[in-house]
Amino acid sequence: MNRSFCIAPMMRRTDRHFRYMCSLLTKETILFTEMVHANAINRNEPAKFLDNSKISNSTVLQLGGSDPLELGKAVLEANEHNFSEINLNLGCPSSKVQSGNFGAVLMKDVNLVKECLSEMICNSKKEISVKIRLGVDNFDVENDLTFFMKELINVGIKTFYVHARIAILQGLDPKENRTIPPLNYQRVLRLKKEFHDSNIIINGGIHNFEKAREEFKSLDGIMIGRAAYDSPYKLVNIDQMYFKSNKHAVSLIKVIERMFSYINDLNVNEQSKAKFHMLNLFKGLIDAKKSRILLLNGSNNEEIKNELLSIIHFNENQVA
Numbered sequence: 001m002n003r004s005f006c007i008a009p010m011m012r013r014t015d016r017h018f019r020y021m022c023s024l025l026t027k028e029t030i031l032f033t034e035m036v037h038a039n040a041i042n043r044n045e046p047a048k049f050l051d052n053s054k055i056s057n058s059t060v061l062q063l064g065g066s067d068p069l070e071l072g073k074a075v076l077e078a079n080e081h082n083f084s085e086i087n088l089n090l091g092c093p094s095s096k097v098q099s100g101n102f103g104a105v106l107m108k109d110v111n112l113v114k115e116c117l118s119e120m121i122c123n124s125k126k127e128i129s130v131k132i133r134l135g136v137d138n139f140d141v142e143n144d145l146t147f148f149m150k151e152l153i154n155v156g157i158k159t160f161y162v163h164a165r166i167a168i169l170q171g172l173d174p175k176e177n178r179t180i181p182p183l184n185y186q187r188v189l190r191l192k193k194e195f196h197d198s199n200i201i202i203n204g205g206i207h208n209f210e211k212a213r214e215e216f217k218s219l220d221g222i223m224i225g226r227a228a229y230d231s232p233y234k235l236v237n238i239d240q241m242y243f244k245s246n247k248h249a250v251s252l253i254k255v256i257e258r259m260f261s262y263i264n265d266l267n268v269n270e271q272s273k274a275k276f277h278m279l280n281l282f283k284g285l286i287d288a289k290k291s292r293i294l295l296l297n298g299s300n301n302e303e304i305k306n307e308l309l310s311i312i313h314f315n316e317n318q319v320a
């Protein structure tokens with residue numbers, strides 16, 4: 001799998017509707033689901049969490065959990081869906097997640113992580129990967145991280161998505177944990193030298209996609225979270241920039257038309273979720289604010305679509 005450019009897992013963001021929109025903008029980018037707890041899959045209707053049927057991009061299912069048997073069972077369900085890889089979340093610092101003993105807090109218990117991963121690997125038809133931080137709390141980002149990764153490699157992990165900062169589990173909320181602990185890209189670059197046979201994908205604070213390609217060319221890829229959600233139309237250049245595609249970038253008009261034919265097949269609740277993910281598509285255009293109001297408050301999809309298309313035409317005429 002070519003992981004040169006990946007969109008990070010984000011709760012309440014990277015659901016199937018956002019992933020569908022991304023798949024219109026870029027065919028090659030690796031997409032991630034939101035984190036899904038293993039129990040949610042095992043104790044509910046699995047298809048509710050695992051539907052990826054409309055998405056042709058390689059997609060990674062991210063699981064949360066710390067019970068090896070539950071994780072193994074969820075992986076068996078995931079085998080029946082079109083995921084290219086399954087990832088274990090070892091980086092989420094939220095207090096709710098900590099109290100459930102999964103996410104970043106697991107970096108403190110390498111033996112339990114190994115048990116979880118072994119069970120997942122044993123049951124999976126696809127590769128199992130991890131998303132980690134450089135450490136948690138007073139973890140030593142040099143020796144402790146090297147030890148942690150070696151242990152995971154020993155159970156068969158080949159691919160590490162690395163959020164290039166530590167997580168501080170007491171005193172910072174998840175949002176602060178994405179800004180306050182300083183980024184340490186150098187440590188990630190050195191990880192690739194230490195573990196040259198592993199796939200190392202860097203994540204955290206990357207905004208300039210073109211510059212990042214050069215800066216992190218020694219790594220196996222970059223992973224973008226907020227910058228992709230906040231300016232999704234920038235994704236139209238990724239296939240050419242990162243995957244040597246010579247296909248033309250899709251126009252915003254085509255994206256809007258395809259999104260609305262997709263939306264019209266959804267129930268009303270899912271329609272609002274899908275339209276919510278389109279709010280940032282018009283960023284930077286004249287009347288972007290009007291597009292947001294239409295998407296949030298409009299009730300007739302045909303009218304919303306036509307108004308959005310006229311905003312695009314208006315902007316095109318200004319440029320011409």
Ligand SMILES: Cc1cc2nc3c(=O)[nH]c(=O)nc-3n(C[C@H](O)[C@H](O)[C@H](O)COP(=O)(O)O)c2cc1C
Pocket residue numbers: 008009010011012013034035062089091092131163178203204205206223224225226227
């Ligand atoms: C709203 C939101 C939800 C997130 N949910 C998850 C998640 O479910 N699993 C996960 O591993 N990381 C999650 N993250 C962290 C991102 O995957 C990523 O590591 C982080 O935002 C840093 O990358 P960025 O600076 O490119 O946004 C979330 C981030 C945001 C902003």
